[in-house]
Amino acid sequence: VKRAAIIISFLCVLFMPLVASALNVKEFRLDNGLKILIVEDHKSPTATFQIWYRVGSVDEKIGKTGLSHLLEHMMFKGTAKYGPKTFSQTIQRAGGIDNAFTTREYTAYFELLASDRIGLPIGMEADRMRNLILTPKAVLSERDVVMEERRLRYDDDPEKLLFQEVIAASFKDHPYRWPVIGWMSDLKTLDPEDLIAHYKTYYAPNNAVIIVVGDVSAKEVFAEIEKAFGGIPRGPAIKDAHGREDEQYGEKRIYVKKEAELPSVLITYKVPNISDRDGFALDVLAAVLSGGKSARLYNSLVYEKQIALSAWAGYEGLHRDPFLFFAAATAAHGKKIEDVEKSLLEELEEIKKASPSEREVQKAKNQIEASFIMEQDSISMQARTIGSFEMIGGWRLIDTYLEGIRKVTAEDVRRAAAKYLVADRKTTGILIPEGGVKK
Amino acid sequence: MAGRARVARWIVPIFFFLVLLAPPRARAGFLAEREVLPNGMVLLHAERTGLPIVKVVLAIKAGSVYDPPGKGGIANLTADLLNEGTTTRSSRDISDAIDFVGGSLGTSGGEDYVTVSLSVLKKDVSLGFDLLSDIVLRPAFKEEEIKRRRAIIKSSIIRQKEDPASVASKAFLKAVFGEHPYGSPVEGTEESLDGITRQDIVAFYESYYQPNNAIISVVGDIDREEVRALLKRFFVGWHRKEIATSPLPVAGRAEGPKVVKIQKDITQANVILGHLGISRENPDYYAVSVMNYILGGGGFASRLMDNIRDNKGLSYDVRSFFSANKFGGFFEAELQTKNATANAAIAEILKEMERIRTEPVTDKELKDAQSYLTGSFPLRIDSDSRIASFLTAVEYYGLGSDYVDKYKEYINAVTKEDVLRVAKKYLDPKNYVLVVVGNLEKTSLKY
Numbered sequence: 001v002k003r004a005a006i007i008i009s010f011l012c013v014l015f016m017p018l019v020a021s022a023l024n025v026k027e028f029r030l031d032n033g034l035k036i037l038i039v040e041d042h043k044s045p046t047a048t049f050q051i052w053y054r055v056g057s058v059d060e061k062i063g064k065t066g067l068s069h070l071l072e073h074m075m076f077k078g079t080a081k082y083g084p085k086t087f088s089q090t091i092q093r094a095g096g097i098d099n100a101f102t103t104r105e106y107t108a109y110f111e112l113l114a115s116d117r118i119g120l121p122i123g124m125e126a127d128r129m130r131n132l133i134l135t136p137k138a139v140l141s142e143r144d145v146v147m148e149e150r151r152l153r154y155d156d157d158p159e160k161l162l163f164q165e166v167i168a169a170s171f172k173d174h175p176y177r178w179p180v181i182g183w184m185s186d187l188k189t190l191d192p193e194d195l196i197a198h199y200k201t202y203y204a205p206n207n208a209v210i211i212v213v214g215d216v217s218a219k220e221v222f223a224e225i226e227k228a229f230g231g232i233p234r235g236p237a238i239k240d241a242h243g244r245e246d247e248q249y250g251e252k253r254i255y256v257k258k259e260a261e262l263p264s265v266l267i268t269y270k271v272p273n274i275s276d277r278d279g280f281a282l283d284v285l286a287a288v289l290s291g292g293k294s295a296r297l298y299n300s301l302v303y304e305k306q307i308a309l310s311a312w313a314g315y316e317g318l319h320r321d322p323f324l325f326f327a328a329a330t331a332a333h334g335k336k337i338e339d340v341e342k343s344l345l346e347e348l349e350e351i352k353k354a355s356p357s358e359r360e361v362q363k364a365k366n367q368i369e370a371s372f373i374m375e376q377d378s379i380s381m382q383a384r385t386i387g388s389f390e391m392i393g394g395w396r397l398i399d400t401y402l403e404g405i406r407k408v409t410a411e412d413v414r415r416a417a418a419k420y421l422v423a424d425r426k427t428t429g430i431l432i433p434e435g436g437v438k439k
Numbered sequence: 440m441a442g443r444a445r446v447a448r449w450i451v452p453i454f455f456f457l458v459l460l461a462p463p464r465a466r467a468g469f470l471a472e473r474e475v476l477p478n479g480m481v482l483l484h485a486e487r488t489g490l491p492i493v494k495v496v497l498a499i500k501a502g503s504v505y506d507p508p509g510k511g512g513i514a515n516l517t518a519d520l521l522n523e524g525t526t527t528r529s530s531r532d533i534s535d536a537i538d539f540v541g542g543s544l545g546t547s548g549g550e551d552y553v554t555v556s557l558s559v560l561k562k563d564v565s566l567g568f569d570l571l572s573d574i575v576l577r578p579a580f581k582e583e584e585i586k587r588r589r590a591i592i593k594s595s596i597i598r599q600k601e602d603p604a605s606v607a608s609k610a611f612l613k614a615v616f617g618e619h620p621y622g623s624p625v626e627g628t629e630e631s632l633d634g635i636t637r638q639d640i641v642a643f644y645e646s647y648y649q650p651n652n653a654i655i656s657v658v659g660d661i662d663r664e665e666v667r668a669l670l671k672r673f674f675v676g677w678h679r680k681e682i683a684t685s686p687l688p689v690a691g692r693a694e695g696p697k698v699v700k701i702q703k704d705i706t707q708a709n710v711i712l713g714h715l716g717i718s719r720e721n722p723d724y725y726a727v728s729v730m731n732y733i734l735g736g737g738g739f740a741s742r743l744m745d746n747i748r749d750n751k752g753l754s755y756d757v758r759s760f761f762s763a764n765k766f767g768g769f770f771e772a773e774l775q776t777k778n779a780t781a782n783a784a785i786a787e788i789l790k791e792m793e794r795i796r797t798e799p800v801t802d803k804e805l806k807d808a809q810s811y812l813t814g815s816f817p818l819r820i821d822s823d824s825r826i827a828s829f830l831t832a833v834e835y836y837g838l839g840s841d842y843v844d845k846y847k848e849y850i851n852a853v854t855k856e857d858v859l860r861v862a863k864k865y866l867d868p869k870n871y872v873l874v875v876v877g878n879l880e881k882t883s884l885k886y
Binding site: 113262 | 489539542560587590591594600753811814
């Protein structure tokens with residue numbers, strides 16, 4: 001694989017999953033509390049089956065971080081019915097692919113395959129919701145795999161490391177501060193008992209949502225799901241654990257020194273989530289700043305001043321508790337990070353002073369609306385969007401969201417910037433390169 | 440977000456390399472209508488209603504394989520500059536116009552061909568074709584834009600040096616292909632980019648950016664007549680021109696292991712082991728696909744993953760693949776493991792290569808591989824974007840409009856004997872290139 005020169009400069013506005021308001025979601029609920037959301041999409045003869053559990057790194061304790069993600073790995077280790085190593089092999093034999101991901105708030109498992117084979121993952125997911133076998137030997141071996149994953153994703157990737165460190169500094173008492181994958185020192189202590197307790201608590205029908213999108217009949221798929229999952233008893237009630245973040249008393253600043261080539265800056269501001277009215281304005285603000293090459297940050301830092309290799313902003317509002325607004329840039333070769341940071345902040349100050357133009361705001365809204373439609377090209381993306389909204393307050397928020405975006409004015413954008421992009425909400429991280437490649 | 444398998448690095452390469460060998464479950468034969476236009480451009484069109492979007496991929500056979508000696512990166516730079524200004528629109532005009540309607544218009548370099556991709560809502564399709572044709576037919580290649588993009592690409596080349604996987608991959612391709620263009624990075628090097636002038640770019644553009652050297656795939660909510668009308672309106676005046684070709688140097692297989700060690704102060708050794716492979720036109724392509732699925736291409740169903748990750752916990756991501764391009768290809772197995780276990784992991788790769796070329800695979804392994812490769816086809820053409828890319832590749836590699844049906848036959852015809860034969864022929868656990876990027880003191884490599 002050759003890695004052609006790809007500049008990631010304005011991806012962030014795309015991180016916020018979007019969906020057309022006209023999504024025809026059919027909602028069902030079983031007596032045991034399991035919620036089921038189905039969208040019939042007949043464009044291609046494929047379907048995705050996904051099961052989302054309301055458990056993530058926010059449900060962990062200090063000293064046991066990384067538990068949810070390790071459990072996600074263990075979910076592929078087999079049950080009495082499907083032995084060790086067989087889960088993915090069985091799905092692949094049916095021409096499907098499967099995988100899973102863990103976030104701060106949820107853990108999701110998904111399969112994607114020809115729609116006439118949708119019954120297979122339904123049965124297998126129902127089985128592993130309750131019948132997982134966790135042997136000490138398998139846990140120890142998979143812990144090693146996760147440590148390798150951590151080395152790969154964080155320890156040896158300077159920009160990811162900066163991201164980890166800035167998040168850790170941004171929050172002081174909210175569980176958002178530790179990485180989903182966990183701290184290395186904690187990973188070494190996770191044992192089978194921890195995993196079993198976590199599994200028994202959170203892997204129950206009343207803590208899960210099933211999402212199916214694809215070339216299926218909602219009625220038939222629901223009948224199959226009911227048959228497979230209906231007999232699973234409801235688990236104990238789970239306390240809704242919202243995290244709290246204590247007040248911040250001023251700007252924070254950190255440095256990461258690491259073998260790297262180019263310095264970079266990553267700034268976060270604490271902001272409300274999407275269920276707050278200001279969330280819509282913050283999303284439009286992110287698009288005005290970095291929705292494409294014509295947007296402010298790329299145009300100023302990369303194109304006009306030619307001091308940055310990339311520059312972007314992004315609003316992460318799809319979280320249960322208030323999370324962060326990001327602004328970041330990587331210096332171009334030979335440019336000083338001090339100048340890059342200064343230019344980045346000038347752009348933020350500018351939008352706090354003067355409202356963006358009507359055309360800029362309209363462009364941002366058009367981009368958000370268009371990506372609502374574009375992403376429906378992929379059934380996996382549709383399911384993922386429905387899940388992301390469902391996890392933070394219900395999939396119907398998708399409609400509220402789009403309406404909210406349409407109402408945002410240029411002055412709303414300026415006001416949101418002035419209110420939230422302030423020192424007492426801010427944390428800045430600088431990556432300082434050390435060393436380099438030696439043969 | 441953390442995931443069990445590296446979606447981005449595992450799924451994507453499979454789509455990239457195997458997309459060419461995966462046929463649609465025949466939904467009444469053809470996936471698209473094919474037509475050679477009077478100016479020589481090949482048009483592939485698939486009308487898909489249901490979503491008001493249109494996806495277009497325009498491919499030009501002007502990839503880095505055509506970079507003249509000493510001008511590495513010119514093909515990529517030329518493609519990159521297309522949307523940085525035309526004779527009537529500035530770079531900013533173009534980005535503002537496409538951004539305003541929430542569409543995208545991007546260019547992408549490649550070894551064999553470059554692509555210009557357009558994605559728009561149906562209501563904006565006319566604007567989209569206008570911009571697409573303008574950047575392909577009338578790029579300005581202004582000096583100041585060349586200077587800008589050259590600096591950006593150079594910065595990104597420098598930044599790639601902090602990614603151990605990228606460092607390893609570049610070193611590997613160079614060692615395997617030598618002087619063959621596949622051994623040089625698509626984006627060029629800091630030095631080669633400095634040697635490229637505006638004149639070079641214009642000459643390269645004139646040589647290759649011709650309709651008889653182009654494939655356009657149009658997929659989405661648009662019918663035949665609309666496509667014809669748009670092409671007539673916006674691509675008028677693009678006339679056929681002779682394309683000169685020059686022979687490529689031949690890459691020779693090395694004798695004995697060749698080891699490249701690169702020091703980096705990191706926690707993991709990034710390992711790539713491999714050698715020359717096959718071209719896309721090799722008739723053994725399908726048997727090789729089945730064999731590689733069993734060896735290391737099949738994710739959790741593969742031997743490398745089972746042995747090295749599941750049984751030994753040595754690595755998070757381990758896989759092998761054959762990259763088969765028009766003018767050659769390569770085989771590689773790659774993994775990352777903590778520095779101290781590099782020797783052990785490399786030994787297992789070599790062991791599995793040796794095993795598959797000396798012992799027949801089991802009936803179950805063969806059947807599972809065939810079942811996945813044929814059964815997963817619908818996933819590879821399940822969106823307008825994927826279909827547009829798929830059509831482009833099928834046309835470029837001359838796989839034929841019945842490839843959709845043929846692929847299944849080719850895969851199902853592969854026998855255990857074929858697997859053993861191609862493993863013997865195309866895997867070489869003695870004469871290989873081994874690249875290790877990591878903390879060399881801690882790895883204490885035996886190789």
